Amino acid sequence: MQVINTSLEDGVNVVVYSSIVQAVGGTGAYAWSISAGNLPAGLALNMANGEISGTPVANGNFIFTIKVTDSASPSNANTQNLPLTISPDPLDDKNAEKNFSWHSEMSDNLFY
Numbered sequence: 001m002q003v004i005n006t007s008l009e010d011g012v013n014v015v016v017y018s019s020i021v022q023a024v025g026g027t028g029a030y031a032w033s034i035s036a037g038n039l040p041a042g043l044a045l046n047m048a049n050g051e052i053s054g055t056p057v058a059n060g061n062f063i064f065t066i067k068v069t070d071s072a073s074p075s076n077a078n079t080q081n082l083p084l085t086i087s088p089d090p091l092d093d094k095n096a097e098k099n100f101s102w103h104s105e106m107s108d109n110l111f112y
Contacts, residue, residue, distance in 0.1 A: 007084075021050040021068075021082070030050065030068050030070055032068055033066070059087060065081050
């Protein structure tokens with residue numbers, strides 16, 4: 001049995017996020033958990049289906065270890081370190097001045 005994801009799609013701060021971690025092999029239903037590290041604030045793991053979802057409220061690069069366990073007796077388990085990047089919201093007021101400045105500089109360089 002093995003977690004097949006080696007990374008997750010990037011997310012954006014305060015924008016709804018959803019990604020599903022998948023596994024192959026093992027017996028019966030899977031149970032998912034975080035065995036090391038933490039998900040970004042605002043995200044949660046559905047322990048029954050491996051979905052990571054929610055609305056992240058912090059920017060940054062996060063690494064956590066996800067664990068999957070099957071329903072065999074005795075159970076089989078596998079872990080995988082997963083990186084997840086949450087970028088700032090480009091429409092956030094804190095970024096608006098930078099974005100406006102960049103767009104202004106670019107338009108000054110256009111030829112009409």
